[in-house]
Amino acid sequence: MTKWLKTLLLLAGAALLTRFIPFSHIFRTLDTMIHEFAHAMVTLMMSGQVQRIDLNADHSGVTYTLMTSQSSSILASLAGYTGASLFAVLMFYLHARQLHKWGLGIITLIAAVMILLYVHEGYGLLWLAGFIVLNVVVILAGGRTITKLYYLLLAFITLEESVAGTIIILTASVLSPSQAGDAANLANWTHVPAWIWSVFFLLFSLFCARAAIGQFLRKRRPGLETQKRGLGFMRGRSG
Numbered sequence: 001m002t003k004w005l006k007t008l009l010l011l012a013g014a015a016l017l018t019r020f021i022p023f024s025h026i027f028r029t030l031d032t033m034i035h036e037f038a039h040a041m042v043t044l045m046m047s048g049q050v051q052r053i054d055l056n057a058d059h060s061g062v063t064y065t066l067m068t069s070q071s072s073s074i075l076a077s078l079a080g081y082t083g084a085s086l087f088a089v090l091m092f093y094l095h096a097r098q099l100h101k102w103g104l105g106i107i108t109l110i111a112a113v114m115i116l117l118y119v120h121e122g123y124g125l126l127w128l129a130g131f132i133v134l135n136v137v138v139i140l141a142g143g144r145t146i147t148k149l150y151y152l153l154l155a156f157i158t159l160e161e162s163v164a165g166t167i168i169i170l171t172a173s174v175l176s177p178s179q180a181g182d183a184a185n186l187a188n189w190t191h192v193p194a195w196i197w198s199v200f201f202l203l204f205s206l207f208c209a210r211a212a213i214g215q216f217l218r219k220r221r222p223g224l225e226t227q228k229r230g231l232g233f234m235r236g237r238s239g
Contacts, residue, residue, distance in 0.1 A: 011160055039077075040065075055127060081201040085205040092159070100147050107135065115132075
C-alpha cells in the first residue's frame, strides 16, 4: 500500500470515526485557533498589529490586523492554512516521541496567549478558557493512557480539519470566489485566481498530512525502545 493511499484512508477514517466521539465537534475549534494564531504571529513578524481575533461556534475565525505593506499582507494570509497544516505535523512528531504532555503544554500556552492578547469576548473566550482548564486537568491528573488518547483525539481532529478546511475553501473559490476567505484576499493582492491559491493550500495540507501519518506509523528502533523501557523501570523503582 502506497504512502499516499495510507494517508487518504487514515484521513477518511479519522474524519468518520471522530464524529462518533461525544463532543468531538467542540475540539474542532482547535484547528481554527492554530489557523488564526498563525495569522497573528506572521503579522507581528512583519511589524504589523493584531487588533483582535474572533473564534466562532461554527469553527470559523477572523484575525483583524493592520499591516505595513501589501507583501506583509500576502505572507500573513498564507500563514493560516499552511501554519495549521505544519502544526498537525508537529503534533504527530511529538506523539512519535511520546511527548504528549509537551504537546498539550504547547497548545495550552497558545490558548492562554490568545486569551491574554487577542480574544476577549464571545464564544472564543469561553472555548479557550474551558480548553485550558481541560488540558491542565489531563496533564496533571489524566494518567499516561488517558493523556495519550486525549492527545491523539486532538491530533487527528487537527489533521483532518487542516485538510477539510482547504477543501471547503477550494469549493468556495470555485462557486463564489469573493467568499473564499484567505484565497480571496490573496487573489485581490496578487491577481492570481482564488482557486489557484486554494489548490496550493490543499496540496500543501495533503503533503503535511502524509508527513504526519508517516510519523504516526513510524516504527521505533528496537534499541531505543529497550533503552526507554529500562529507564522507565529504574525511575519507577527509585521513586
